[in-house]
Amino acid sequence: MKELIVISGKGGTGKTSVVASLATLAGRCVLVDCDVDAADLHLIFEPKVIRREDFTGGGKARIKPGNCTACGKCEELCRFNAIYFDGPSNGRVARTFRVETTACEGCGVCVDYCTENAIEFGPAICGQWFVSETRVGPMVHAKLGIAADNSGKLVTQIRRAATEIAMKQQIDLILCDGSPGIGCPVIASLTGASLALFVVEPTVSGIHDFLRVAQLAARLDVPGLLAVNKADLNIQTTEEIEAAAVKHGIVPVGRIPYDREVTHSQIARKTVVEGSDDPAAQAIRAMWADVKRHLQRVAASEAGGLVQIQL
């Protein structure tokens, strides 16, 4: 079973449009939306949810105002500036301390050192993940709670779920839509994947961000392919990106031209290749033949064996 992750470094380069099109061309695959804090793939495939699970992240602290004596120990020890002195009065003190949930990183230090036992601490439900059916096959996706953390852990969770589904249904391709950046959700998406497809736009920031995420992929031993999106916007930069890719052992597999049909397809809730046979669709079709060839040569996915770590 092979797992292809589409990644970019910079946001908004066309990852989701490419993933959706490749899924259509693949016929049958398991789709995974690893961009758990701004997921968009479901907008194209209108998934029918068949399984829904709560995602429990790390703990969060909560001060019980009734027990707080306003001693300030928690505020003194918290390294995350998560303790605010604006909690309600409790009859004994005019103000109590309060934990700002969006800033709490769940270290539990305040809980351990509160002499009044005024701080509760427990795992917080910080999102949901879903297994759905779509017109191209099963899809695993998630919704991280607003202002929640632990996105890397959630990514590992849904990739493992996708592996199980692929094994059970004997589907030999898992197709993942990645998130921008190089931080914890990206590390969690790349680790153990068979192959990365970098979707890059020919701009100074496109190349800058691509080189950083390519370095990350190399460090994680994930081989890579390159597609330049909106390639005709700047042919010279397109060529520079392809040359840089080759130098890093990444194989260029296609140039997708700027094509307004891409946006039109998105509005019509279709993949680019379903919507039209315009230049972008043709380029993606040609690219898919190459990607398929490379997929045969790379290692199987190791996502099933990943240990879930907490970040």
Added chain:
Amino acid sequence: MRIAIASGKGGTGKTTVATNLAQVAAADGLAVAYLDCDVEEPNGHLFLKPTIERQQPIDKLLPVVDLTRCTFCGRCSQVCRYGAIACVNIQVLVFAELCHSCGGCILACPADAMREAPKPIGELRQGMAGPIQFIEGRLNVGEAMSPPAIRAVKAASAKADLTILDCPPGTSCPAIEGIRGSDLVLLVTEPTPFGLNDLKLAVEMVRVLKIPMAVVLNRCDIGDDQVRQYCENQRITILAEIPDDRAVAEAYSRGHLACDTIPSFAGHIRALLKRLSNGTTQ
């Protein structure tokens, strides 16, 4: 005034708006500071082309064990909620990538055998881009946690009339760390289904943090009318609508500030600045 430029979706034009707004405001005589809080992929320097005057490491504190004092009681490992310390026989292992530098293990050690030592996770770069104060954080490749680096950028900022924070995309910890403490969040989006979906998530995030917000609709003529309708229903002001323009995209691709060479674009940014100073927001 501290303005955070954010978006749920990536690639909607945060850096374009942030850098051009900085340039236009500085030309107007305002003291401007530009803070690149997108430490995973900082791009502002490509457009503002600052002269970097100071570079210093951004450190994360990691526990170090003094084995001559350690009794291998395992207390440090028990209190760590992140599983970042393991105590096995006569060894204490620290997993740097899991550690949040909370200091819990140091406090818990009954043998006084632990202290903290800095480990670089990135770099803080400061300088000037013409009259604009420039501060950038740059996370090292392979580091998973960006919030400490974002905090370092924000802590380094000096006083200015207008502080612009170019924030990372998304709605989780890095985005929140970027916008926390700002006076206004400008959400840059585009009129597409993806743009709308991610805008809704970003709006929910900003509401949790209780910060006033407004929207910039970039490439306002490429899609449909859903974002405008949404903003109207939610009573969120659209402070600027910037049309799609191949010349702007080409300037961007080369690392040029579009406001320097494209008058129509400069006009949109100047109008945005004016509306910001008039305080027309939610």
